[in-house]
Amino acid sequence: MLRPTLIGALVTLVAIHPLTQAAECSRDGLLTAASTYLSAQTSGKITDLKLASNFTYQQNNKVSDIAKGLLSTAYKIDLNRSTADIVACASYTMWISSSGTKPYVVGTQIRHRDNNTLEIAMIDTIAATTGDLFFNAKDTQKYIAAEDWTSLPAASRPSRDLLRKAGDAYLDMWTDATAADKIPWGTDCERVEGSRLTKPCGGQLPHGGSAKPNGMRRYVIDQEMGSVDVLCQFDSLGNLPDSHEIRVVDGKVKYVHTITVNGK
Structure with a gap:
């Protein structure tokens, strides 16, 4: 049987050094989640995404039904690039579809809760198409494709x-x-x-x-x-x-x- 003083010492030790530590948000995890988002957009299948139980979808600054949003339609993606924020546990993905009947230039932030990159807590999308400000997907693609986005030292x-x-x-x-x-x-x-x-x-x-x-x-x-x-x-x-x-x-x-x- 453990003596009371020893039990107290163990409780204090566990409080100072928890047996399990909170997971860290990883760059690889964020970019993998962004890749699954792009795959879902290419297929038009929302079921390809692992969404958190209290997931939120927002399109053009309005909370919306993901089944009625841009992700419910398959688009050929002609250019894409993603960045990752391990502090906020979020990513940003830009993609351009310039070859279809309805072109798009899209910017999407994906957010994760409790550093869990295996589940998506929020997809937050700004989606521009024909008629929007200075819109021409082919020209935008041409300019951005020529840029250098090499990782910085x-x-x-x-x-x-x-x-x-x-x-x-x-x-x-x-x-x-x-x-x-x-x-x-x-x-x-x-x-x-x-x-x-x-x-x-x-x-x-x-x-x-x-x-x-x-x-x-x-x-x-x-x-x-x-x-x-x-x-x-x-x-x-x-x-x-x-x-x-x-x-x-x-x-x-x-x-x-x-x-x-x-x-x-």
């Missing part, structure tokens, strides 16, 4: 704080006259807004003028890729569902991508 990866500030400053340009000047623009930066290419990024920028800040901001920050994606509601221009992705290389903004839906 560990020593030169930007901090999460810098990436988030870059994303916020970009979205603040419409309400803050000084925001554009706070962004570290690269001289070779490229900005793809819908299908419009602007080089360098730092030209033709807003400097305030709107009273409505862009809200509903949701972030996926990937330091290995030097990127931040922000899904939001573009209130400065009229409640538009929107995705803004920014990549920072060597401390300077290298790429900016925007997907904006006209709010229909």
Whole structure:
């Protein structure tokens, strides 16, 4: 029989060093889940996804029935790329379908609960198609396919704080006259807004003028890729569902991508 003092010591030891530790969110797990999302989109079969019991599907900033959303239809994906945020346990996937009868440019954040990448807690999608702002899927695909998204060396990866500030400053340009000047623009930066290419990024920028800040901001920050994606509601221009992705290389903004839906 264990003496009371020994039992107390064991209880204290277990409290300090739990026998089971919470799982860590892994990059591989996030990217694997993103891959299953792409496979489900290609097949149009929601059953290919392992969804959590209290799963949420959101499309163009509205909570929706996944069975009636974009994932219920199969699309040929002509270009895709995913990034991973192990701190938020979330991923961002951009995909383009330019060869079908209804083209799409899509940005999707996938979120996991309790660091469990085996189950998807939320799929949050911004989906632009014909008629949306500056939309031309073939041109967008052409510009983005030419970009370099090689992983950054560990020593030169930007901090999460810098990436988030870059994303916020970009979205603040419409309400803050000084925001554009706070962004570290690269001289070779490229900005793809819908299908419009602007080089360098730092030209033709807003400097305030709107009273409505862009809200509903949701972030996926990937330091290995030097990127931040922000899904939001573009209130400065009229409640538009929107995705803004920014990549920072060597401390300077290298790429900016925007997907904006006209709010229909």
